[in-house]
Amino acid sequence: MKKYMRTAIIFAILFFLVPDIGRGQKAYQYDTARTMDRKNVVRWNMTPWILWGGGNFTLGYERRISEFQSVSLNVGRLEFPELVSLNLSSLNVGTQKDRGGFSIAADYRRYFKTRNRGLAPDGLYWGPYIAYYTMGLQNSWIYTDSNTFDQSNLTLDGRINILNVGVELGYQFVIKRRLTVDLIFIGPGVGFYSGKFELDGNLNIDEEDELIQALRDALYENYPGLETLVSEKTLETSGSFGNWGAGLRFVVQIGFAF
16 A cells, blocks of 8 residues: 555655756746745744754755755754653652654755746745755663562663655745745655664563563554554664665745745
8 A cells, every 4th residue: 555655645745847858948937036046045944843842853955956945954952852751650759761752854955947937945845855864763661570579670771773765846936035934745765764772670571571562552642654664563671673664855944934
């Protein structure tokens, strides 16, 4: 099913591209006043903040390199969602020491000549992109043994890395010649998902399995895509994983043109 979905997405992109083929020789009048000589855009990528909270902050810069082409770069701080509270009666008083990370993404944009009223960076565009995300987490809990009721410290260290490469289709609005709203509404691609988790504490086999299952549930709740990429055999008390899978990019950004 996923194969057919990816094929449908590719054909949807081609549907937008085909009408412009062979029409490049026609004379079109462009409203150059929409962008004038403003070749630069600085912007805030709202998407991580919307998805994962206020600890995520990403800034971007776009530069026009010709009338209908531009390049852009986004760099930001990411914060792993909280995993302090797991659904286990044997764990309490959780603390989260570190859950930071960063992201970097770049793309090349070709703005459609025959569909847009203005020059880049205004209007409908498409182009390739590459994006890298990394997030770490360090949790600790007080663990209570179910048999002896002895308490001990339990710690979890982990990191998730994602590399996505694909093609995007988006639209950038230029409002009052200064304010920009950039929407990347479809960005299919392929991604490599890797990471490592290490759990340290005094656990017997049954309790270890119970805790690992609770950890899986918490990860899948915050990152549903991991459920198909991280199998039960790869997420263990000490282990790493690496898998290829489908990648998608959806972005909402607001900026300032100058």
